Amino acid sequence: LGNTLFRLSYVDIPDGPYMWPASVLNALRRDAVTALETALITHHVESWQALQVTGDVDYDFKxxxxxxxxxxxxxxxxxxxxxxxxxxxxxxxxxxxxxxxxxxxxxxxxxxxxxxxxxxxxxxxxxxxxxxxxxxxxxxxxxxxxxxxxxxxxxxxxxxxxxxxxxxxxxxxxxxxxxxxxxxxxxxxxxxxxxxxxxxxxxxxxxxxxxxxxxxxxxxxxxxxxxxxxxxTEMMISEYCAIASFVGTGSKVNCPMPCVKESYSLKDRKGEIFPIRTDPYCRMHIMNSHExxxxxxxxxxxxxxxxxxxxxxxxxxxxxxxxxxxxxxxxxxGTMEAPPKKIDSQGESITRGHYFRGIL
Structure with a gap:
């Protein structure tokens, strides 16, 4: 079902000398996805409205x-x-x-x-x-x-x-x-x-x-x-694990967990090194290349x-x-003086995050 929220479970097509044009199949898919989205949203709204009517939901209880x-x-x-x-x-x-x-x-x-x-x-x-x-x-x-x-x-x-x-x-x-x-x-x-x-x-x-x-x-x-x-800072959290793909079995299933034995990083085209960390849910965390x-x-x-x-x-x-x-x-x-606003004391490049360079 493409980039929709849904996954096709099965298809039931009646037996017979039928032809199913691609346009019909596409229309069925679009209509089905629209109907499912509407049904989910309606169910969600009605559920919350019902809770509010019965008094089970209010802001103060949180x-x-x-x-x-x-x-x-x-x-x-x-x-x-x-x-x-x-x-x-x-x-x-x-x-x-x-x-x-x-x-x-x-x-x-x-x-x-x-x-x-x-x-x-x-x-x-x-x-x-x-x-x-x-x-x-x-x-x-x-x-x-x-x-x-x-x-x-x-x-x-x-x-x-x-x-x-x-x-x-x-x-x-x-x-x-x-x-x-x-x-x-x-x-x-x-x-x-x-x-x-x-x-x-x-x-x-x-x-x-x-x-x-x-x-x-x-x-x-x-x-x-x-x-x-x-x-x-964490640049990305991903279900995909580059470590498992390149030095493991290629899959998270029965992975020998090389991430607990060695440290791994990604290198981009500019030579920047981005450390990789994994969490208990076997997700990959890509860290910033600079502190x-x-x-x-x-x-x-x-x-x-x-x-x-x-x-x-x-x-x-x-x-x-x-x-x-x-x-x-x-x-x-105030018991220590702030360092100058440039490269840190070790001479390594650092980042100021988005404090002075935002996304908007």
């Missing part, structure tokens, strides 16, 4: 407790390993964002969430657990076991990347704080206000926004704005109304996480 950010501005760290958590806390991070898209093929043991929550509580650090940016329909039930472990660990908040996570959390009886992360692609004020009506505690808008656009968003926000300021570094602009970012500056340490060694976090803490608190 978040019953909000998280108060009294110590902003602050430095947060997104990590996906216990050692990264310890390093970020040691470096002075006031908020830990853990989980979600783990850049490792090996899944977590569910007990890890209790351990992370305990480490954060011992250091009086905000503990935020994240959901993945992609959860397919056939993965939802399996993922709910992870989400249940997250809820039972009693974090300070849960950061969501997909709207459906609100319903999953409701089913699990979660009543704590919820934060809106980059996967929700919050790009403008109306979208920001929509999520604010759901009583979210923090917003991490689209990474494609410029500093000017983020500043405008911050002016109209009633909750803290958090943005990534250091680390390797984002906004240390030189920390004073400006804080002045523009960005309350929480996030270091993405998932691609870093623990020692580097500690060092980078401590530098941002020092610059933000």
């Amino acid at each position: 978040v019953q407790h909000e998280l108060s950010y009294d110590t902003c501005p602050m430095i947060s760290a997104r990590v996906d390993e216990i050692e990264g958590v310890k390093a970020a806390i040691s470096g002075g991070a006031q908020k830990i964002v853990f989980g979600g898209d783990r850049l490792s093929r090996i899944p977590y043991a569910l007990s890890i969430y209790d351990e992370v929550a305990r480490l954060c509580a011992q250091s009086d650090v905000i503990c935020t657990f994240a959901t993945p940016r992609v959860v397919k329909d056939d993965e939802v039930e399996a993922y709910k076991h992870t989400l249940e472990a997250i809820v039972q660990a009693h974090p300070d908040s849960i950061s969501i990347h997909v709207p459906q996570a609100l319903l999953w959390l409701r089913e699990l009886g979660y009543t704590g704080a919820i934060e809106a992360d980059t996967g929700l692609n919050i790009f403008n004020t109306p979208t920001l206000h929509f999520w604010e009506q759901l009583h979210i505690s923090c917003v991490n808008p689209s990474q494609e926004l410029t500093l000017k656009q983020i500043t405008e968003l911050a002016k109209h926000s009633h909750v803290p704005i958090e943005t990534m300021i250091h680390g390797y 984002m570094d906004m240390r030189a602009y920390v004073p400006m970012l804080l002045q523009k109304g960005i309350s929480i500056l996030r270091v993405d340490g998932r691609h870093m060694k623990p020692s580097y996480v500690k060092d980078i976090v401590s530098q941002y803490v020092g610059i933000a608190t």
